Amino acid sequence: MGVEVERGATFTVVPVRRYGQAVLAVVVALLVAWLAAAGASSHFVNPRVVSQYLNNPLILGGLANTIFVSIAAMIIGIVLGVIFAVMKMSSNVVLAAVSGFYIWFFRGTPVLVQLIFWFNGVPAVFHELALGVPFTHVVFFSMPMVAFMTPLAASLLGLGLNEGAYMAEIVRGGILAVDEGQVEAAQALGMVSSQTMRRIVLPQAMRVIIPPIGNEFISMLKTSSLASVVTYGELLRRASDIYSSNLFVVELLVVASIWYLALTTVASIGQYYVEKRFARGTSRAERETPWSNLVRNIVRLGR
Amino acid sequence: MSAPAPQPARFMVRAEGVHKRFGRLEVLRGIDLAVRPREVMMLIGPSGSGKSTFLRCINHLEKINAGRIWVDGELVGYRQVGSTLYELNEHEQARRRSEIGMVFQRFNLFPHMTALQNVIEAPMLVKRTARAQAVERARQLLERVGLAEKADAYPSQLSGGQQQRVAIARALAMDPKLMLFDEPTSALDPELVGEVLAVMRQLANDGMTMIVVTHEMQFAREVGDRVVFMDGGVVVEEGPPAEVLTNPKQERTRGFLARIL
Ligand SMILES: Nc1ncnc2c1ncn2[C@@H]1O[C@H](COP(=O)(O)OP(=O)(O)OP(=O)(O)O)[C@@H](O)[C@H]1O
Numbered sequence A: 001m002g003v004e005v006e007r008g009a010t011f012t013v014v015p016v017r018r019y020g021q022a023v024l025a026v027v028v029a030l031l032v033a034w035l036a037a038a039g040a041s042s043h044f045v046n047p048r049v050v051s052q053y054l055n056n057p058l059i060l061g062g063l064a065n066t067i068f069v070s071i072a073a074m075i076i077g078i079v080l081g082v083i084f085a086v087m088k089m090s091s092n093v094v095l096a097a098v099s100g101f102y103i104w105f106f107r108g109t110p111v112l113v114q115l116i117f118w119f120n121g122v123p124a125v126f127h128e129l130a131l132g133v134p135f136t137h138v139v140f141f142s143m144p145m146v147a148f149m150t151p152l153a154a155s156l157l158g159l160g161l162n163e164g165a166y167m168a169e170i171v172r173g174g175i176l177a178v179d180e181g182q183v184e185a186a187q188a189l190g191m192v193s194s195q196t197m198r199r200i201v202l203p204q205a206m207r208v209i210i211p212p213i214g215n216e217f218i219s220m221l222k223t224s225s226l227a228s229v230v231t232y233g234e235l236l237r238r239a240s241d242i243y244s245s246n247l248f249v250v251e252l253l254v255v256a257s258i259w260y261l262a263l264t265t266v267a268s269i270g271q272y273y274v275e276k277r278f279a280r281g282t283s284r285a286e287r288e289t290p291w292s293n294l295v296r297n298i299v300r301l302g303r
Numbered sequence B: 001m002s003a004p005a006p007q008p009a010r011f012m013v014r015a016e017g018v019h020k021r022f023g024r025l026e027v028l029r030g031i032d033l034a035v036r037p038r039e040v041m042m043l044i045g046p047s048g049s050g051k052s053t054f055l056r057c058i059n060h061l062e063k064i065n066a067g068r069i070w071v072d073g074e075l076v077g078y079r080q081v082g083s084t085l086y087e088l089n090e091h092e093q094a095r096r097r098s099e100i101g102m103v104f105q106r107f108n109l110f111p112h113m114t115a116l117q118n119v120i121e122a123p124m125l126v127k128r129t130a131r132a133q134a135v136e137r138a139r140q141l142l143e144r145v146g147l148a149e150k151a152d153a154y155p156s157q158l159s160g161g162q163q164q165r166v167a168i169a170r171a172l173a174m175d176p177k178l179m180l181f182d183e184p185t186s187a188l189d190p191e192l193v194g195e196v197l198a199v200m201r202q203l204a205n206d207g208m209t210m211i212v213v214t215h216e217m218q219f220a221r222e223v224g225d226r227v228v229f230m231d232g233g234v235v236v237e238e239g240p241p242a243e244v245l246t247n248p249k250q251e252r253t254r255g256f257l258a259r260i261l
């Protein structure tokens, strides 16, 4: 290739040869082909069973439950997150300390333990759920704890409270990213702090909060599979219910995985468009495509 | 604190021995000042002399450590009943602040709202003005600062000078009895300073009581009724602009003016 660098002088430009990369690509491609061939010849997955169960009513019901519990736990998490973020930033030391403890505790223990705690631990210790005036015998309403702590209730408590702790830190980061001058301007106009938070700070914090909420939701779609241990009939639970009677273990795990991949893929594409709306004018939004966002989400391994 | 004598509102702002500390740093070290209704006071002084801090004390964005400030006869931060002073709660404090307009060096417009929304937000939220009424008033104010056609623009779509004029309209929408300006033109490109000063000049002519921190000496001379020179947290010299800016009595004033002119 000839390139004219200065008048009268022509140079030949030789691009860097990346031999290492080419070798690596060949090795990886061979490994993948070998794995695929081994998988295909071992007959460890029966594709007919997979396609037969893909739209089984029990599985589709589990899929709906997964979507429902993920969205509901996310909403609980966001509401709790906003409350605890504001509490943690409060000048009231009791509020800040309670919030700090909540975040420390729920982020510091496994969600799986929390789920089992709500489902098995709480009804074992507290036999009755009562609503009344504390420290008195006045009770407005009471019910047996086992009746209240259904698999769904335990799943929502476990996943929602855990999510709230992560969300609190995300929301706090978003609030801290809002310029102090905004609060000052709002106060100078006569707004009290709750008005300032609601009308001025939180709407601006949204720009910062929205992308990680998308990540959290995609993560939640997968984490919700842990609700299977408290017998909530979500996707994984339904798959395992089926394979424990027909013994097509791998096929049903493949069915569940296909649906999880479908959910996270759709959510990733949705996230791309939502982020694009909220990040208008910033350079990252322009660079990314739905595809690169998807790759980014799949490559990111859990949390 | 002993009971203060009742203050007739002869002064829009009156400060008496105001002290303010940030930790060890004593920023205001005994400020005494008075501003009459309809007066325009220009506050000048070197960086770090406490000008911004003093403005922020007037609308109680900062709490003073000693001394007293009255705005329109009412003690800032307190409610007086007989000889007892009750510290104001958040809502009472906010109501007092809503009667004082403030304009910032960096505009601080709400970026997620259009110019019009910026102007109607506080009247609707704080004063519970009906939307239609707030919008009508906001359009008048935007007209007054020369931005009627920019009502639907977001702050990021406006020049610095336009943003600052929206910020002035936003403050005026609360019908303040006093306007505080903290270096309103310092963040502007030189060619945009004039349009903001023109709006302020108009406001002064209309009889608004104003305290203006500024480095625009020509503007201070033409529009100010009085110039106050602050340095090191105290008032060093004050008087009519012609005197303070042309024939300063104090050595520190002379040094400051020589440096910035
Ligand atoms: N919130 C705060 N915490 C600690 N120190 C502060 C705070 N606000 C101001 N100061 C300090 O108080 C001093 C006076 O600040 P102030 O902003 O009032 O000065 P200024 O006269 O407005 O100066 P400039 O012309 O630079 O705006 C400075 O030394 C500043 O660092």
Ligand SMILES: [Mg+2]
Pocket (backbone or CB within 6 Å): B051, B052, B053, B182, B183
């Ligand atoms: Mg300042």
